[in-house]
Structure formats: C-alpha cells, structure tokens
Amino acid sequence: MPASNCLSDEIKYMEDLSYILSRVILYINHLYIISSLFMRIHVRFFASHKERIGCSNLLLELNEGSKIINLIDKINQTNPGFSKKPESLVAAVNQEYQDLNFVLRDNDEVAFIPPVSGGMINDQNFKYSCRNHV
Template sequence: MQFDVRLFALYRERAGSAVVTVDVPEDATVGVLTDTVRAMHPRLAPPEVRIVVAVNAEYADDDQALNPGDEVCLIPPVSGGR
C-alpha cells in the first residue's frame, strides 16, 4: 500500500517536505509505517521519541491496522504555555 503521509511543524522541516510518500506491506500497522518513515528520514525524531500519528483525524496506536485510502499525519511533540 502507498500512503501520502502529512508532516507537521518540526517533522516537516526535518524531512524538507510537508508530505512524504511511503510504501508499506498490505498488512501494515501504524508502527510499521512510522518505522518506514524513520528509515527514510533518520533525523525526523530520535529513537526514544514516540511519534504521534493520526489516522483519519483520530489518534492511532502503533498496532492499529492501516487500510487503503487512510489519511495519515505525523504530529511532533508540542510544548508551550507559560
């Protein structure tokens, strides 16, 4: 399956693009997809940082199965406030 994965903020800057195209096996999960993106863009996030993923505008766990046509977004950690 192929996905156009949207990247936001810091991830977009580090990848040099707002969207990356990722090929994963038919039975791929969110975890497989994020591992693939990390391999494509090693500077995206350190290994100890969990990449937050939204699938179809809902937060997704690493074991969630992906389906053709899913909209996938990677959201970096956010800080702020006082």
C-alpha cells in the first residue's frame, strides 16, 4: 500500500473522529439546554394522599416556572383519584405552607398535607368526665 494512501486514511479517520466528537458535544449541549427548561420536584405524600397515590415519594419533572397547581395537574394525569378538588389541598414547599399559585423552583420539595379531622365533641358524658378529671 502506498504511503500516500495511508496518510489519506489517517486524515479521513481524524475527520470522522472530529465529526463524531462535534456531534457528541452538540448532543451534550442540547441535553443541557433541554434540562435547563425543566425542573425536578420532590413530592411527598402522607396518610390518605399516600394511600391514593400508592407511594410516599415521587420525583417529577415540570416546566420551568410551573406552579403547585401545575404539579397537581401532572399528578392527576397519572393518578386520577388524587384530587378532584385541587383547591381543597394543602401544600408545603420546603416545609412552608404555600398557596396553589406559588411558583416552584428546581429541587423544591412539595409535601401535600392530608386533611386533619377533629373538632368539638357534643357528648355530655365526655364533657362531664373531662370536668371531673381536671
């Protein structure tokens, strides 16, 4: 094989390698751009919410600038029984209560707090027994 052909093959190989490398870099940049358009939200469920969803934690991706209400919509897409009345849900973002229009940020933790039951007991016997033991 003549030396000129070997050199030409080597140049061709380097051009191919350069092309492949440029495509890989372009792909990585593309992934970075796409990933910057989305944010990851850590979601926690307790009690009745946990029972409806079937787990206590989810990691979901949302569009940048999404609100809690958008997160609820996304959860309802895969778990239709989660909330038929989103306005009745109580949410805490990073352990602080927020309304449903709160704008989420990447890596926020959203916990859905289940309804708390309780209230006054109108049983006279209970009131009497409490008074006697105070």
